[in-house]
Amino acid sequence: MSIAPAIACDNTPRGARLTLSGGWTIGAGATLERTAQAMLTKIDGARAAFIDLSEIEQMDTAGAWVIDRSRQALESRGVTAEVVGARPEHTILLREAHFRSTETPERVEHPTLTSLLADIGSSVFSAGADLVNGVGFLGRLVSILLTVLVRPRRWRWTSTFYHLESFALRGAPIILLINFLVGAIVAQQGIFQLARFNATPFTVDLIGILVLRELGVLLSSIMIAGRSGSAITAEIGAMKMREEIDALTVMALDPLEVLILPRVWALVLALPLLTFLADIAALAGGGCVAWIYGDIAPAVFIERLQDAIGLNTFAVGLIKAPFMALVIGLIAAVEGFAVAGSAESLGRQVTGSVVKSIFMVIVLDGLFAMFFAAVRY
Amino acid sequence: MIAPDEPVAASANNVVIRVRGLKVGFGDRLVMDGLDLDVYRGEVLGLVGASGAGKSVFTRSVLGLLPKQAGMIEVYGLDIDRLTMGERRRVERRWGVLFQQGALFSGLTVKQNIQAPMREHLDLSPRLRDELAMLKISLVGLPLDAANKYPAELSGGMIKRAALARALALDPDLLFLDEPTSGLDPIGAGDFDDLIATLQRTLGLTVFMVTHDLDSLYAICDRVAVLGQGRVSAVGPIAELLLSTDPWIHSYFHGKRGAGRETVFRLGAQGEAR
Incomplete structure (x- = not known):
């Protein structure tokens, strides 16, 4: 199995630099989600963030999805977030599996008494x-x-x-x-x-x-x-x-x-x-x-x-x-x-x-x- | 149309599936008799053969659904007979299988079908599970409102797409497709070929495909293996097989149904050469 996903953050004058490493794959399960969520807190109030993917060992659609989800969450908080250092295959993955709303009409559930x-x-x-x-x-x-x-x-x-x-x-x-x-x-x-x-x-x-x-x-x-x-x-x-x-x-x-x-x-x-x-x-x-x-x-x-x-x-x-x-x-x-x-x-x-x-x-x-x-x- | 990738160089650590001397039979009738085959990382390998030649039997024995009588099957360099339970589960998590009839669980919606392997194997939050399921649904080109439908409410083409989405649920590196385009109309089949080619390139998949569809062979297969008399009688890029003198292979590719496509393929190759 690959190594767990990890994040390092250092603040540069231009903004926070988030260096992602390890295996960002679905096999990491809950760790994958937690690490991606941590991107939001790690930047520590910086106005700009650079998400550096150059040290990532493995990435799949799930990894690309959570990275892009966090990136968009940063943007919606007014932080300019940019992906840098992505390898060509990762760029394709990020494009194919970019975060988007997945709202679908659920099957309608009626209240218990009514349905009874x-x-x-x-x-x-x-x-x-x-x-x-x-x-x-x-x-x-x-x-x-x-x-x-x-x-x-x-x-x-x-x-x-x-x-x-x-x-x-x-x-x-x-x-x-x-x-x-x-x-x-x-x-x-x-x-x-x-x-x-x-x-x-x-x-x-x-x-x-x-x-x-x-x-x-x-x-x-x-x-x-x-x-x-x-x-x-x-x-x-x-x-x-x-x-x-x-x-x-x-x-x-x-x-x-x-x-x-x-x-x-x-x-x-x-x-x-x-x-x-x-x-x-x-x-x-x-x-x-x-x-x-x-x-x-x-x-x-x-x-x-x-x-x-x-x-x-x-x-x-x-x-x-x-x-x-x-x-x-x-x-x-x-x-x-x-x-x-x-x-x-x-x-x-x-x-x-x-x-x-x-x-x-x-x-x-x-x-x-x-x-x-x-x-x- | 997406042109096939350059064939990957055949080096030892690039072999995803290695089969040697495989013998499979029912009673005293051998269907596979000393079959050898390598599948390389990142390629699309098409398996063809006459009806009843044992294409499905071969696929099923690689997947461990049929017992073999002799021979060795290695997947990711691991002999599948000598796996511990844990290794076996890890190997099975790294492959996705598209069955011919889809084999979607009829009591679950499409979304639940896709989530079933995630739910069983991984510790993911319900939100991410939902999002990933919807991502797979849009990757395979299903409308998002298909997510809450049951398999019985889907058309044949949609079932194939939904089954592909389920096969992709755990982001496998290796994809088995059993006649993916059978039962689809030519436009749908062409779209499905494009879809597989796109996914194969973006996700870096290795694809093992049993097919009868000559268009698929020309469009997306890097190599084609021909099954005959219980072994692989020829394997190579389609351009090589077109030159084969084997009577069955010749009539397969140059017969009534193959000839037209061959001309188109040749013209296309000449165009590229210029």
Whole structure:
């Protein structure tokens, strides 16, 4: 590294002579700034200053900038400041990097309260816009689905099965695992809490109804929103960033038909399948804990289960699954298309996609609960 | 147009980058096979070669982005394999790189992009950081109001200029340019050539430039290195390469696209001789 920048000052009858030496480069950092500022104090009230650059070893644009900045500051205080002894390359540098005002319009910042209120307003507005967008998107998707149904040759089987594999088959192990664990936890809590009322056998009813009606489908949907919804948003978003979506459009292909329909369709097929697996895994987990922890033998467990649940209990969970899948797919696609140019925006939309889908899945589950209660199913 | 500087004399301490026997490959396919090249202080060296000849691979291995299988790369006389962490950082601070697509950080404004290396490596006051960023922006010929724009809001030419400004942020002595004029219109590309030539003269830069642009080669390169079969098949001032009998080099400079420029270049040289 070069030596630090330094200044020597001696007063001559004609004015102060500032002799600059060392390396006036950006690498000197704060020292560079301080030394240049010191030029203003060192001249000690002289009316004229000569800035001697002949002993400078190295200079770059940053050095030239701070030297010229100090020179102009001297001039504005009524001191005639002149650069002497500059080598040709330094003269060029001083000319290219001479100090000038760099005022630019900053991005306008509003006061905190105003921006807080504006944020709330825009969030409400964007929530509304999301709903309108989503419904519009659903409409387009349905109309495309109808045209494809009329002309089945346009159906993209390869793509559909590819996504079905990645959503359902590749997602199955993790969904089996978490549902097995949740079934086990519910069984353990059921046995532990119900033991106080001597009602341990009702644990089987608890597991059966809770898992089949709610937990199986809910956990699978949340897992799929996190696993596949995010993947869809990221894929579509990256394709949007690299103009692949535009390329499809100018080839007279509808991105919705080529990209979204197979994915949404695969999701709608995958989620009921996964929900079925989830139900079985959770019952198995509950059965294991009931056997080991609650001394309920598997044969007894199965017998009680047959009494506790009907086909409708199982159907309630399964009916919900395709709707959950549709909501996840729609939100993922809308968010993917909303990605703008930057990496930051891709991250924001993927987060938005997962958060919104999980939220909507839970809201939808609540609506279904009210509906099934009303029709007594 | 600025005429190229006189080629710098080739003496040992004037070599900024020295590459010897470089071998780089993927799997068992060698892209670089025993490549030797010197880049001298203060020159503009253009690297040309067929598409897929490994120009980007070479640049990336000098920058340390690709591992090499054999050979030696020295930058400022330091073997880049035997650097301590501190030396490595110092070397990296002395070079600036302009990537082909700009590689601006998309979440930062142009000004923040330029300030990013200053912020990380140097202890500067916010005021000086702002001023220097604006200085670089005006040096590369961007309008000052581009400072607060995000890369997504810029045109292709502006992205190249902004990326050049970021490459210049730490006042490097060595500048790597990967196809600086690709994707620019001829006027923009000519301006960019002038800009690089001006910066190279005023800041005393050494410029290593990968390019396909024959105009750039004629206008600003002191020497041109030709990459072929995994090594440098020819290197020298463009006037020498025009006389080469190598079939690829001949068709590169004398082909349909090269011939017109060659005539202009010859006439210009004759004019200067008179």
